[in-house]
Amino acid sequence: VSTDPVDPARPPTDDRLLPYATPEPLRPRPHALVAVAVGLVAALVAGAFAVTSLGGRDGSASPEEAVERLFAALADEDLVGVLESLPPGERSAILPGVRDLAEELQRLRLLSDDLDLGGISGIGFEVEGLETESSPLAEGIAAVRLTAGTLTTSTDPADLPVGENLESLLALGDVDLDGTDADTSTDDLSEGDLRLVAVEEGDGWHVSLFYSLAEMARIDADLPPPDFGRGVQPVGAPSPEAVVEKLAKAAVTLDPGLALALLAPDEMRALHDYAPLFLDDLEADREEWLEEADLDLTVERLELDARTVGDVSRVVIRSLAVTGTVEGDPVSIDFDGDCMRFSVDGDAEEMCLSDATDAAPRSPHADDLGFTVVRHGGQWYLSPVRTGFDAALAGLRLLEPADFEGADSTFGQFVEAFAMGAFGFGGRGFAGAEGLTFDDDLAPEHDACFDAYDELDPDAGDEEWEVADRRVARCVARGGG
Amino acid sequence: VAAVAGALGVVAGSFLPYARSGRAVRTSYEVVATAERLEVVTGPAATLLRGWYLVPLLGAGAWLAAVTGRRVLLVSSCGILGVAALVLGGLLRRSPLTADVGVAIASLAGVLALLGVARMTWELRSDREHRPR
Numbered sequence: 001v002s003t004d005p006v007d008p009a010r011p012p013t014d015d016r017l018l019p020y021a022t023p024e025p026l027r028p029r030p031h032a033l034v035a036v037a038v039g040l041v042a043a044l045v046a047g048a049f050a051v052t053s054l055g056g057r058d059g060s061a062s063p064e065e066a067v068e069r070l071f072a073a074l075a076d077e078d079l080v081g082v083l084e085s086l087p088p089g090e091r092s093a094i095l096p097g098v099r100d101l102a103e104e105l106q107r108l109r110l111l112s113d114d115l116d117l118g119g120i121s122g123i124g125f126e127v128e129g130l131e132t133e134s135s136p137l138a139e140g141i142a143a144v145r146l147t148a149g150t151l152t153t154s155t156d157p158a159d160l161p162v163g164e165n166l167e168s169l170l171a172l173g174d175v176d177l178d179g180t181d182a183d184t185s186t187d188d189l190s191e192g193d194l195r196l197v198a199v200e201e202g203d204g205w206h207v208s209l210f211y212s213l214a215e216m217a218r219i220d221a222d223l224p225p226p227d228f229g230r231g232v233q234p235v236g237a238p239s240p241e242a243v244v245e246k247l248a249k250a251a252v253t254l255d256p257g258l259a260l261a262l263l264a265p266d267e268m269r270a271l272h273d274y275a276p277l278f279l280d281d282l283e284a285d286r287e288e289w290l291e292e293a294d295l296d297l298t299v300e301r302l303e304l305d306a307r308t309v310g311d312v313s314r315v316v317i318r319s320l321a322v323t324g325t326v327e328g329d330p331v332s333i334d335f336d337g338d339c340m341r342f343s344v345d346g347d348a349e350e351m352c353l354s355d356a357t358d359a360a361p362r363s364p365h366a367d368d369l370g371f372t373v374v375r376h377g378g379q380w381y382l383s384p385v386r387t388g389f390d391a392a393l394a395g396l397r398l399l400e401p402a403d404f405e406g407a408d409s410t411f412g413q414f415v416e417a418f419a420m421g422a423f424g425f426g427g428r429g430f431a432g433a434e435g436l437t438f439d440d441d442l443a444p445e446h447d448a449c450f451d452a453y454d455e456l457d458p459d460a461g462d463e464e465w466e467v468a469d470r471r472v473a474r475c476v477a478r479g480g481g
Numbered sequence: 482v483a484a485v486a487g488a489l490g491v492v493a494g495s496f497l498p499y500a501r502s503g504r505a506v507r508t509s510y511e512v513v514a515t516a517e518r519l520e521v522v523t524g525p526a527a528t529l530l531r532g533w534y535l536v537p538l539l540g541a542g543a544w545l546a547a548v549t550g551r552r553v554l555l556v557s558s559c560g561i562l563g564v565a566a567l568v569l570g571g572l573l574r575r576s577p578l579t580a581d582v583g584v585a586i587a588s589l590a591g592v593l594a595l596l597g598v599a600r601m602t603w604e605l606r607s608d609r610e611h612r613p614r
Contacts, residue, residue: 032548039545046537058518077503080578084518092520099577117577310523 058088059204063134063142066198066205071149075127079117087199087206089266093374094209097389104396108165108404115161122160126152130189138228140200143215144207149189156182165404172407172415195219199269210270223277232257232272232279234265236379240306240313243373243380245299252297252322254290256282264374264381297324297331306373313380314390316370408447449475484559484597485547490590491566492540495533497583500573509569509583510534521576533569536562556601559594566591 060066066085073081083091098117105111114121130149134142157180162170170177197211218225237243243262250258260268260275289295301321306313320335329345339352372386403410452471456464499509507515513533516522522530539558546555570588573580 035548036545039541039548042544043538043541046535046541050534050538058514073503073505076505078505080502080515080519081505084515088518091518095519116579 057203059200059202059206060085060198061204063144063198063205064132066207067132067144067146067196068130070196070207071127071130071151074125074151077120077124079120085207087201087208087266089201089264089269090209093264093267093383093385097386097393100393101389101396104393106163107401108396108399109163109401110166110404111163112161113163120161122156122158124154126150126154127189128152134198137197137215137225141211141228142198142205143195144198146189146194146196150186151189152184152186154182154184158182165401168406169404169411169415172412197270208270210268211273214270214274218274218277221277226274226276228273230276232260232275234263234268234272234379234381235261236265236376236381237262238379240308240315240373240380241304243382244304244315244317244371245302247371247382248299248302248320248322252299252324254286254295256286262382264376264383266376267374267383267385294325294327297322297326311375312383312386313373313375314370315373445480446476447480449480482597484555484594484601485543487590487592487594487597488540488543488559488562491562491587491594492537494566494583494585494587494590495536497586498581499583499587500576500578501581502578506581507578509536509587512573512578513569533565536565552601552605556598556605559601560598563591563594563598566594 060069070082070085073079073085083095086094102111102115102117106113106115128150131147132144133147134144136142157177160177162177167177195212195215197208197215198205199208199211200206237246246262247259249255250262257279260272260279263271265272299320300323301319302317303319304315305318306315317335318337320333322331322333324331326344330343331345332341332343334341334343338354339350341348341350343349370387370390372383372390373380374383374386375381404412406412407416449472452468452475456468460468495509497508498506500507500512510533513530516530517527539562543555543558543562546552546558566587570580570584570591573584
C-alpha cells in the first residue's frame with residue numbers, strides 16, 4: 001500500500017481523495033522478468049539441441065573424413081570410436097562377439113579383469129600429419145589412399161591386460177612379459193600404398209573392414225575392379241530354418257553361388273560385390289569336380305530347431321540324413337541329434353556326442369553345433385561372423401580356468417610340448433619320439449614318462465635327445481609308470 | 482531450491498566429460514549416440530534412452546516452473562531429471578566405458594533433485610490437507 005504524504009503541488013488524484021490506503025498496481029519485478037526470459041531462451045536453445053541431437057548423423061561427411069576419424073580414434077586408443085567408424089552392418093556383427101569373447105577370456109583368466117575395451121593398456125598409437133586422397137570406386141564406395149603421415153606404435157608388454165593363466169602359460173614357453181622391454185616403432189603411412197575403402201551407409205561415410213580387405217586381396221591378385229552392385233544378389237530365406245535348409249542344399253550340390261546368396265547382405269556386402277572376380281573359376285572347378293567324383297547327394301531329412309530373439313536366430317540341427325553316391329559308391333550320412341553314422345560303400349562308422357559327454361562332462365553338446373542367422377529387410381540370412389564367434393564361444397565355454405593353470409593342465413602340457421619343439425617347429429622331443437604323436441591319448445599316468453626330458457642336460461646333443469625320445473615312446477606304449 | 486539446484490546440476494553434468502574410452506572423452510549425449518549406433522540398447526529401452534536428449538529442456542522447464550511458482554511442474558521435471566541421471570550413471574558404470582566427472586556430478590545432483598522433490602511433495606500434500614474446504 002502507498003503511504004506517501006499528499007503533495008500539495010500535485011493535481012488532485014484518486015490518491016489524494018483516498019490518501020489513507022490504496023492498493024499498488026501489480027507490477028512484475030524486474031529480476032523475475034529476467035529469470036523468466038532466461039528460462040525461455042534456455043528452453044528454446046534446449047529444444048533446438050534436442051531436435052538436432054535426435055536427428056544426429058551416424059557417419060562422416062566424406063570418405064576422407066571417415067578415414068581421418070578412424071585414425072583419430074586409433075590415436076586416442078578409443079576402441080569404441082574405432083567400432084563406430086565401421087559401417088552399421090559390420091559393427092553390429094562384430095561388436096557382440098568381441099564383447100562376449102572378451103568376457104569368456106576373462107573368465108578363463110587369459111585376459112585380466114582390468115581389461116578395458118574402451119582403451120587397451122600396454123599398446124598406444126600416435127598419428128601425425130595424416131593426409132588422404134580418395135577416388136570413387138562406385139556410387140557410395142570410395143578408396144582412400146594414405147598419402148602422408150606417420151603411425152607410431154608403442155607397446156609395453158608388462159602393461160598388457162594379460163590374465164594370470166596366460167601369463168603362466170607364456171612363462172612355460174620362456175616368455176616373460178614383465179622382463180620384456182617396452183618398444184616403439186614408427187611407420188610411414190604413405191609407404192605400401194595402403195588403401196582403405198569407405199562406404200556410404202546409414203547417414204554417412206564409414207571405413208569398411210571387409211571392403212578394405214577385399215580391395216587389398218583384389219590388388220594383390222592383380223584383378224580388375226568388380227562391377228559394384230552387380231555381384232551376387234542376396235536372396236535369403238523366409239525363415240531361419242529355411243536358411244539352413246538352403247545351405248544344406250548348397251553344401252550337397254557344392255553350389256557356391258547359392259551359399260553366397262544366403263549371406264547377410266549388410267555384413268557380407270563386400271563379398272557379394274567382389275564374388276564375380278572368383279565365382280566363375282569356382283563354378284568351373286565345381287563342374288569338373290562333380291564330373292570327376294560323380295557326386296550325387298540328396299538331403300533326405302533335416303530337422304532344425306530355431307531360437308529367435310528379435311532379428312537374430314540360432315538354428316541347431318536336430319537330425320539330418322544325406323544319401324547318394326560318390327564315384328558310384330553308395331554313401332550315407334545320418335545324424336539323429338546324438339550319433340553321426342557315416343557309411344561309404346557298406347563300411348559304416350559311428351560317433352556319438354553322448355559317448356564324449358559321458359567321458360568328459362564338458363564335451364560339445366548338439367546345441368553348440370548351429371548357425372546364427374539374422375533378419376534383414378524381412379528375409380533371413382546366414383551371418384558368418386556371428387556364426388564364427390558363436391562357435392568360438394561354444395568352444396571356450398567348455399573350458400575351465402583349471403585347463404590353463406600350471407604345467408600339468410591341458411594347455412600347460414600343450415605349451416610345454418610346443419616350447420620343446422613338438423609339431424615340427426624345429427625343436428626336439430615329444431614329436432621325435434618313435435610312434436608317438438600328439439593325437440595319442442595321454443592319460444595322467446603318462447606324465448612320469450616325460451621325466452626323461454627333464455633329466456636331459458640343457459646342452460644335450462641330438463643323440464641324447466633321440467634316446468630320451470625312445471624312452472618316452474616306450475613308456476607311453478606300456479601305459480606309463 | 483535443492484530441487485532446482487539438483488536439476489541444473491544434472492544438466493551441467495550432462496555436458497561435462499561423462500565417459501572415457503582410451504584418451505577420447507564423450508559427453509552424456511555422445512555416449513547416448515554411441516550406445517544407439519553400436520546397438521548396445523535396443524527396443525523400448527533405446528527409445529527411453531533417446532529421451533536423454535530432453536534433459537536440457539527439462540532443466541529449462543524446471544527453472545521456468547521455479548520462477549513462475551508452478552510447483553507441480555517443478556516436482557515433475559526435477560523428479561524425472563533426478564531418476565534419469567541416476568539410471569544413466571548406473572548403466573554407464575556397468576558398461577565397458579570408464580565413467581568420468583560428469584557422471585559423478587550428475588548423479589550427486591540427481592540425488593539432490595530427488596531430495597528436493599521429496600520435500601516439495603511432502604509440502605504439497607501438507608498444503609492440500611490444511612486447505613480450508
